[in-house]
Every structure is written in C-alpha cells, then in structure tokens.
Amino acid sequence: MADPLSEPNAPTGSSDAPPAFAKRSLAAQALGRVDSVTRGVVAPLHVATTFLRDPDNGYSSGFSYARPDNATVREAEAVLAMLEDAAAGALLFGSGMAAATAVFTALEPGDHVVAPRVMYWGLKRWLSAEMPRRRIAVDFVDMDDLAALARAIRPGTTKLVWIETPGNPLWTVTDIAEAARLAHAAGARLAVDSTAASPIHTRPLTLGADLVMHSATKILNGHSDVVAGVLAGATPDAFWERLAAIRSGGGAILGPFEAYLLMRSLRTLPLRVAAQSAGAAELARRFQGHPCVSHVLYPGLPDDPGHAVAARQMEGGFGFMLSIRVRDGEAAAIATAARVRLWKRATSLGGVESLIEHRASVEGPDSPCPPDLLRLSTGIEAVDDLFADLDAALRDA
Ligand SMILES: *Cc1c(COP(=O)(O)O)cnc(C)c1O
Numbered sequence: 001m002a003d004p005l006s007e008p009n010a011p012t013g014s015s016d017a018p019p020a021f022a023k024r025s026l027a028a029q030a031l032g033r034v035d036s037v038t039r040g041v042v043a044p045l046h047v048a049t050t051f052l053r054d055p056d057n058g059y060s061s062g063f064s065y066a067r068p069d070n071a072t073v074r075e076a077e078a079v080l081a082m083l084e085d086a087a088a089g090a091l092l093f094g095s096g097m098a099a100a101t102a103v104f105t106a107l108e109p110g111d112h113v114v115a116p117r118v119m120y121w122g123l124k125r126w127l128s129a130e131m132p133r134r135r136i137a138v139d140f141v142d143m144d145d146l147a148a149l150a151r152a153i154r155p156g157t158t159k160l161v162w163i164e165t166p167g168n169p170l171w172t173v174t175d176i177a178e179a180a181r182l183a184h185a186a187g188a189r190l191a192v193d194s195t196a197a198s199p200i201h202t203r204p205l206t207l208g209a210d211l212v213m214h215s216a217t218k219i220l221n222g223h224s225d226v227v228a229g230v231l232a233g234a235t236p237d238a239f240w241e242r243l244a245a246i247r248s249g250g251g252a253i254l255g256p257f258e259a260y261l262l263m264r265s266l267r268t269l270p271l272r273v274a275a276q277s278a279g280a281a282e283l284a285r286r287f288q289g290h291p292c293v294s295h296v297l298y299p300g301l302p303d304d305p306g307h308a309v310a311a312r313q314m315e316g317g318f319g320f321m322l323s324i325r326v327r328d329g330e331a332a333a334i335a336t337a338a339r340v341r342l343w344k345r346a347t348s349l350g351g352v353e354s355l356i357e358h359r360a361s362v363e364g365p366d367s368p369c370p371p372d373l374l375r376l377s378t379g380i381e382a383v384d385d386l387f388a389d390l391d392a393a394l395r396d397a
Contacts, residue, residue, distance in 0.1 A: 023199075024270040026082055030075060030263060045260045046071040068248035072256040076263040080220075080230050083199035083269070085206050088233030088240045091247055092254040092262075096195065096215025097122060099229030101130075102246045103160070103191055103211060106239060109135040111159040114152045116143040118172060119164045120193060120215075121363045143167065143174040144306060146182065155186040164193035165313075166306070168349075169323050169359045169375045170368075171196070171297050173306025176313055180208030189239065195219075196321050196349070200273040201314040205234045218350030219320060221265045222272050226258045272352065272380065277317030279386065280378040284322050286387050291327070292336075292394035294372070298322035320378045321349055323359075330371035332397045334358050337374060339393035342385055349377035354386055 026032070035044050049066040053059060063069060073092050080090040093099040100123050107113065115127060117140040124140070131138045141148045143163050153161065161183040165174040176192060183190040191211040192204040198219045204212045214220055216228035233240040247253055254262070277300075284298035299310035300318030310318055326333040337345050343356040355377040359369045378386070 028267050043075045047256050067251050070256050073254055073259040076259045079266045084212050084232040085203050086232035088236040090230050090232040093229040093252045094254055095227045096229035098252040099213050099231045102243050105246055106242045107136050111136050112154050112157045113138045113160045115140050115162040118167050118170050118368050120168050144172045146178050150182050153186045158186050158188045161188050161190050166196045166299050173299050173310045175309045176204050176207040196319050198273050200270050210234050221262050224351035226261045228254050228258055275380050276320035276378050279383045280320045280322050282383045287324050293324045294327040295325040323373050323375045325372045333372045333374050335397035336393045340389050342389040352380045354379035
C-alpha cells in the first residue's frame, strides 16, 4: 500500500521524500491512512470472516479467512510496529497472556528459559505449571542483578531470556541493553514485557531486544474495555514466522471490534502516557515521607535503586505505575484500600481511571509481593484529588 502520508493531501508537502514525522504525529492520524472507498479519515471496521475467491481460484486481496488475518487488526498492528520500531512488524493476540504464551510455546523440549523472580504473577504461574510438562526448564532470577542473570544463563541451552521492566508490582528496573548482550552472547533471544513502560517511554528493540510483548489491555488501550496483547519483533526470521503460525494455527488473533477500539485508543496514547506518568511521578514525590507510608516504589524517584538504569532507557517519564508500602502493615493496607472514594479498588492497570489494589491477597502465598504493599495505577484525574483521597484513607486506616 502506498504510504498515505506521502500523498499530496498529507500534512506536509513532498511526495518523493519519505515522511519523517514524530511518532506522536503518526499515531494521532493512525499513520494517515484513509478509507479507499469514501476517503474517510478513519479506517472502516472489517468484520468479514470469509472472502470471495477469484475466478482462477486465487485470493488476489490477500485475505481468505479471518482466523489468520484481519484488515482492522492489521491497521492497529501497523501503528504498534511504528511505535516500537519493529522491523518484523507486530502481531495482535486475544490477550496479553495469549501473546506471551505464544513465545514460550515456540520453544522446543530441552530448551532452557530464564525469567524474573518478580514478574506478572499470571505468567509466572503459567510458566511454573506448563513449562515442566513441555520439558522446558525455567529459572527465576532477580533481573535487577545482572550477575545473577549471567550465572543463570546456560550457553547453547538457554534459548530465551524473558524480562519485565519496570517489573510488576515492585517496579524493579532491568537493564535491557545489558540483558540483550548477555542473552545474545549465549545464543538466546531476549523478550521484554514492556507493558508498564509503554512504547512511549521505552523501545526495547532499539536497545537490542528481539521481541517486545505488551498486555494491550493496559495503557495501550487505556480505557479498561478491551482485552488484547501484542508481540513486536526486531527481525522477520524463522522464529517470528513461527509466532505468526502459532497465532494463526491456534486461533489466538484479536477480534476486529477490539482491534478497532484499540486503534482508536492508540491515537491518544502519547497524551495519556504523558499525563498518567506525570501524575504518578507527582504522587510518588508526595507520598515519600508521608507518615503512614514506609516505602514508595517508583523508578522515577532519584533514590530508587532502579533510577540510574531507568533514566538511561526510559524517555519522557518513568511510567504510570507505583506502589506504596503502608507503615502499619497488611491490615492497614487493606483498610486503606477499603476507604478510598476516588481511587477504584480493582485489578488491572493503565486505564484513565486510577486503580488501587492490595496485591499480596491477589497473588497468594507464593507471591514475592510484601503484604503491606498497595499497587497504584495512575489515571488522568486531578492529582490533588488522587492525593487527598488516598491521604485521607491512609490516615483513617
Ligand atoms: C496484565 C498483564 C499481563 C497479562 O495480560 P492480559 O491482557 O491480562 O492477558 C502480562 N504482563 C503484564 C505486565 C500485565 O500487567
């Protein structure tokens, strides 16, 4: 398809020079694509599950059936690939877990994986349950300790290093470039769960990662009304082709309605991330030194253990997620979450509404999460309101 932003009707001039617009400009216009029938500035929603064959039995449109591919899904994938600088492109899945598990499903029996000790608990639980059945060994290490990662990697046998940065729910930071170097030296791929960073703050593929995964349910969609996941790849190699085959064969593609809503959200992603991250940074500063709070976990704080690495690999902010530890312990943390009025007591993250959650009671007894921890997902409400609401709940707990 011709690049619409090179057409004369595009925001600026020349049709021979490739456009060099900022990612924010490209996202705002969904890459400038217009509907070829009506010239509408919003792409149509493609819902067909099947497509007419040509008289010679071919499929000249490139579409034959909706399980392997969908034009609305492709629109959102193109924007995501642009945002992530993904030369191989992006693949949308029916959830973040479907995207993540596709990567592990592509491994072979006998392969070894290194994953974080503190990571999205649902994926850790899946790995612990499913990898042994496939005779794939997994070691969980503290990924903020690169020496521990280096020790865990088995050259030739380790095929995948999986990191998550900032890592849910302690927001520990992993050095992506260094993890890529260690993985590649041993013949392994590096995959990054970048859900909490978003492509606005971090582009792992530009730092040497091979794959990026997001739960698009979170800030990418940002309105708490779509479950989706995405993989973006650095290289269109055989492994990338296998991921596409796993999605297509396993029937894990995102539905067109969800892809349409996600596309609509991606247009405002840079604005939402900027506002939500600025709010989180302000709340982190205000809760530091609060009499009811023993620790604020946020890589944007200058004394956070992950700050130096985060400052190197994150641009324009440190994310919309933070956690606080309540000085009086678990019961006070649960009581605090019970008293808030503006914050919503709910799981998930990245939406425009702010959410608070006592993580340890969600994650259960094996959780590395301290029992006094409250996870905060900052939305777009007034920061003064968010602070006052949580401050009052902490003091009354
Ligand atoms: C939510 C989440 C996932 C799982 O994504 P779903 O869309 O819920 O399947 C994976 N990683 C992180 C960091 C998450 O927050």
